[in-house]
Amino acid sequence: MIYRTTFALDEETAKRLKRLATHWDVSQAEVVRRSLEKAARETEEQKSSPVELLRKLFAAGQGLDPEKGSAYIAEVYEDRKHWRGQ
Secondary structure (H helix, E strand, C coil): CCCCCCCCCCHHHHHHHHHHHHHHCCCHHHHHHHHHHHHHHHHHHHCCCHHHHHHHHHHCCCCCCHHHHHHHHHHHHHHHHHHCCC
């Protein structure tokens, strides 16, 4: 199924879209499809688990002691296991 849509672009974005379509030898719609697919894939790759995000925060020393941070992560992990009945 094909969905038709209309949206407004600023002049520079419209020029960029046309340049890419010409360079890739595809339609402007195909440029949008490819760009959305790439953005979605990169977004998925960047997702981290909440625990991993906390580890990065603690490791970066964002005002938190790394040892206290690790202890906190372990505590939360254990609490979540009990909360989920595991």
